[in-house]
Structures are given as C-alpha cells and as structure tokens.
Amino acid sequence: MSIQDEGFDERWVVFVRGANRPGTVAALTAVFATRGVSFDALATSDAGPDEGLVTVTFRTTGRRQREIVRAAERLAAVSGVVVRRAEDLGVRAAAVMHLPGDVAFRPPPHAAVSWSGESALGQPVLVEGPLVDVEHVVAAAREAGARTTAIVIQPPPTA
Numbered sequence: 001m002s003i004q005d006e007g008f009d010e011r012w013v014v015f016v017r018g019a020n021r022p023g024t025v026a027a028l029t030a031v032f033a034t035r036g037v038s039f040d041a042l043a044t045s046d047a048g049p050d051e052g053l054v055t056v057t058f059r060t061t062g063r064r065q066r067e068i069v070r071a072a073e074r075l076a077a078v079s080g081v082v083v084r085r086a087e088d089l090g091v092r093a094a095a096v097m098h099l100p101g102d103v104a105f106r107p108p109p110h111a112a113v114s115w116s117g118e119s120a121l122g123q124p125v126l127v128e129g130p131l132v133d134v135e136h137v138v139a140a141a142r143e144a145g146a147r148t149t150a151i152v153i154q155p156p157p158t159a
Contacts, residue, residue, distance in 0.1 A: 006147055008058065008060070008061065009059045009132060010060070010062060010065070010085060010086075010137070011040070011057065011058070011059050011085070011086035012057065012058055012059070012083055012084070012085060012086060013055065013056070013057050013070070013083070013084050013091050013131070013153060014055070014056050014058070014061050014069065014082070014083045015053060015054075015055050015081070015082045015083075015155045016028055016050065016053070016054045016055075016056070016078055016080060016081050016085075017047055017051055017052070017078070017079050017081075018052060018054070018075070018078040018079055019050065019051065019052070019077040019078075019079070020046070020047075020049075020050055020051055020052040020081075021077065023076075023077070024052065024077040024116065025044065025052075025054060025077075027075050028054055028056075028072060028078070029042075031068055031071045031072050032056070032057070032058065032106065033077070034069060035060075035064060035071075036069060036151070037059075037060045037064060037068060038058065038059075039056055039057065039058050040058055040059065041055075041057045041059040042056050042057075042153075043055045043152070043153070045083065045155075046094060049117055049127050049133045050056075051079065053155055054157050055155065057086060057153070060074050064098045065070055065083060069072070069083050076145050082154075082156055083122040083155070085112050085134065085141070087132050088114045088130075089112075089130040089132075089133075090130075090156065091130065091131040091156075092129065092130060092131065092153070092154040093129070093130070093131040093134040093135070093152065093154060094126065094127065094128045094134065094152050094154065095126070095127045095128075095134050095137065095138050095149060095150060096124050096125070096126055096127075096148075096149070097119075097124065097125045097127070097138060097141040097146045097148070097149045098119075098120035098124050098125075098146060098147045098148045098149075099141060099144060099145060099146050099147070100119070100145045100147070101119070101120060101122050101142050102120070102140070102146075102158060103117040103120065103145055104119065104120040105120075106134060107127060107133075107137045107140070107147070108137065108140050109158075111133040111134075111136050111137050112129050112130060112133050112156065113127050113128060113129030113130075113133050113134060113137055114126070114127070114128050114129060115137075123139070128146065131135055131151075131153060134151060135151065138151060
C-alpha cells in the first residue's frame with residue numbers, strides 16, 4: 001500500500017475531453033461533488049469544433065482520484081481523461097504577471113522556467129515551465145508586489 005492510499009491528500013491535475021454542449025461541465029462537477037472533492041481550479045478551453053477540454057486541479061487521496069477518473073470516463077459526454085500528479089514535471093504551465101515598474105523581477109534561481117518581458121519597463125512577464133515551478137515563480141511575484149497574475153495549465157498531447 002502506498003502513501004496516497006493511506007488517506008494522505010495529493011494534488012492532481014485532470015484533463016477531461018468531452019462534448020462541447022450544455023451539461024458536460026455540470027456532469028463532471030457532479031462527479032467531484034458526490035465524492036466530496038473540491039476544485040483548487042477549473043478551466044475550460046476549446047479542443048475542436050464539437051469538443052471541449054476541462055482542466056481541473058484538486059486534492060485528494062490516490063484512491064479517491066482513481067474513483068473520480070473512473071466515474072468521469074463513464075460519462076456519456078466524455079471522450080477521454082488524462083490525470084497527472086501536479087508535481088509531475090511533465091505538467092506544464094504558463095503564467096502572465098504584471099508587476100510594479102520599479103520591480104526588476106527575476107524568477108527564483110532554482111525554478112526551471114523560461115520567461116520573457118521586463119517588468120521594470122512596464123511589460124508583463126510571461127513565464128513557462130513545470131506547473132510546480134511556475135506556481136513558485138507566481139508566489140514570488142506576488143510577494144514582490146505583482147498586481148495581477150494568471151496561470152494556464154497546458155494540456156498534454158494525449159488529452
């Protein structure tokens with residue numbers, strides 16, 4: 001038995017591809033609600049002419065995560081589900097941050113990210129890399145006075 005099966009919550013990212021029609025997101029949120037699991041974040045995006053992609057980050061045990069994935073896969077409107085641990089370095093994200101002009105922002109040295117933009121010139125800063133590193137950079141930017149931040153999790157090629 002692993003630690004995630006012993007009642008310890010882990011952070012997960014699930015990518016759900018499904019029909020782009022009314023009720024798909026509601027059915028998916030019901031899967032989480034009936035199992036007592038809240039979202040950290042939920043985002044939708046277009047995945048094609050008739051398909052949408054829902055990306056959800058959440059915390060739960062490995063066992064409950066597997067229950068959620070099985071239930072989501074059984075939904076009639078769902079055509080595919082991919083789940084990853086949020087700490088998986090293959091889970092990629094991008095963030096945009098607006099910092100005060102007097103802040104010459106640089107990501108923390110241990111964050112494996114690439115970035116563009118010069119906050120000292122009033123430009124937004126775009127950061128890309130593993131989700132955990134991007135989140136760390138955003139937290140540092142907020143501490144440095146970031147006025148606004150936004151994170152987008154990039155779907156894996158198989159989602």
